[in-house]
Amino acid sequence: MRLYPIGPESNQGSATTAAVRHLYVHIPFCLQICPYCSFYKEASDRNKTQPFLDSLLGELQLAGQELRCETIFFGGGTPTALSLKQLDYLLTGLHRNLDFSALREWTFEMNPATVSHDKARLLLDHGVNRISMGVQSFDPGLLKTLGRVHSVEQVLRSYDVLRKAGVRNVNLDFIFGVPGQTPDQWRDTLAEALRLGPEHLSAYCLTYEEDTAYFEKLQAGEYFQDSDQDARFYEVTMETLERAGYEQYEISNFARPGYECAHNVAYWYGEDYLGLGPSAYSTVGSRRWQNVCDTEKYIAGIRSGHLPRINEERLDPATKTAERLAFGLRTRWGVPERELAGVIQELPAMLAQGHLERAGERIRLTARGRLVADSIAELLV
Numbered sequence: 180m181r182l183y184p185i186g187p188e189s190n191q192g193s194a195t196t197a198a199v200r201h202l203y204v205h206i207p208f209c210l211q212i213c214p215y216c217s218f219y220k221e222a223s224d225r226n227k228t229q230p231f232l233d234s235l236l237g238e239l240q241l242a243g244q245e246l247r248c249e250t251i252f253f254g255g256g257t258p259t260a261l262s263l264k265q266l267d268y269l270l271t272g273l274h275r276n277l278d279f280s281a282l283r284e285w286t287f288e289m290n291p292a293t294v295s296h297d298k299a300r301l302l303l304d305h306g307v308n309r310i311s312m313g314v315q316s317f318d319p320g321l322l323k324t325l326g327r328v329h330s331v332e333q334v335l336r337s338y339d340v341l342r343k344a345g346v347r348n349v350n351l352d353f354i355f356g357v358p359g360q361t362p363d364q365w366r367d368t369l370a371e372a373l374r375l376g377p378e379h380l381s382a383y384c385l386t387y388e389e390d391t392a393y394f395e396k397l398q399a400g401e402y403f404q405d406s407d408q409d410a411r412f413y414e415v416t417m418e419t420l421e422r423a424g425y426e427q428y429e430i431s432n433f434a435r436p437g438y439e440c441a442h443n444v445a446y447w448y449g450e451d452y453l454g455l456g457p458s459a460y461s462t463v464g465s466r467r468w469q470n471v472c473d474t475e476k477y478i479a480g481i482r483s484g485h486l487p488r489i490n491e492e493r494l495d496p497a498t499k500t501a502e503r504l505a506f507g508l509r510t511r512w513g514v515p516e517r518e519l520a521g522v523i524q525e526l527p528a529m530l531a532q533g534h535l536e537r538a539g540e541r542i543r544l545t546a547r548g549r550l551v552a553d554s555i556a557e558l559l560v
């Protein structure tokens with residue numbers, strides 16, 4: 180039996196010449212902008228789409244990075260804000276330029292308002308085998324508070340459309356700690372999610388990100404953060420989903436056995452990845468960079484034959500190890516005790532306090548430790 184969904188301590192940013200096995204593609208378009216979201220995105224703009232698609236394919240060529248993709252993740256933004264024709268154009272272009280022979284997981288993020296039978300079929304026909312849909316809540320009032328473009332009924336219809344089209348691996352995203360949300364509303368949302376029975380669930384505590392309308396409301400005193408209430412929401416999440424047979428394999432991620440997101444696990448264990456599109460990060464060997472967070476500058480850069488990279492940095496081996504340990508600790512597989520002991524002096528105290536626990540020769544967070552995961556990670560990075 181394999182302990183991990185993907186070899187966690189292999190290929191940790193090894194030689195830059197080795198083929199990179201993980202690809203991220205950022206599509207920055209959304210039907211409507213949600214007031215809490217700080218991902219790089221903009222309202223869909225028909226005039227930009229075709230040049231943008233050509234730029235993505237152009238970036239792949241310009242990067243000249245050898246790729247042998249085991250996982251691909253299309254995120255955003257909303258990748259399915261693209262039309263059928265545009266998706267077909269992009270994915271056909273990728274097939275012409277990429278080695279898909281080792282591919283085992285290809286995820287597409289979807290917003291429920293952008294799902295159709297034909298889109299789902301097109302994605303499956305191109306080799307996509309995992310859909311991640313942003314639901315956030317099954318409460319109509321909270322969907323309004325969250326500024327979502329879709330209704331509860333649309334989520335249910337879209338889920339049904341995906342299943343009928345033949346999608347066998349579905350993740351649903353949820354947010355708790357939404358202004359005005361009650362524990363009963365969250366329990367009802369979890370119950371409805373379980374009734375649908377996706378293979379994977381992500382449950383995120385609302386973060387008030389700078390540069391969002393939500394952050395402004397927090398600053399203005401219109402919204403409040405209640406960390407005790409958030410902790411209770413989180414405890415209910417862990418209890419409810421574990422009881423229903425989902426394994427919590429990372430702070431915010433729950434999966435039926437065998438359905439962990441291999442792409443994210445690869446990130447957490449420090450594997451190299453190439454990111455295409457505006458704002459996308461890449462880490463290859465000891466180099467990390469981000470693409471410019473501006474679609475027009477991104478397109479202009481690629482058109483003039485330049486990779487529009489910013490924030491390029493060199494990562495020394497100690498930094499890479501610290502990052503891998505900080506992320507690895509948040510997973511159910513944890514990290515080797517001998518490695519962690521070398522970098523956290525507080526390890527014996529944290530074991531004694533019940534924030535960390537041993538699993539064989541590895542150390543991982545306990546349920547209590549998950550509540551204070553960020554402060555534990557701060558000891559490492």
Ligand SMILES: C[S@@+](CC[C@H](N)C(=O)[O-])C[C@H]1O[C@@H](n2cnc3c(N)ncnc32)[C@H](O)[C@@H]1O
Binds near residue numbers: 215352385
């Ligand atoms: C990039 S979005 C992609 C999903 C798709 N665009 C949609 O919204 O339907 C990925 C997920 O991040 C989560 N998310 C975004 N902003 C967040 C925030 N400020 N706090 C917590 N979770 C957030 C949401 O659950 C969202 O579904």
Ligand code: SF4
Binds near residue numbers: 210217220255
């Ligand atoms: S949550 Fe999704 S749909 Fe909403 S703005 Fe962010 S990326 Fe777009």
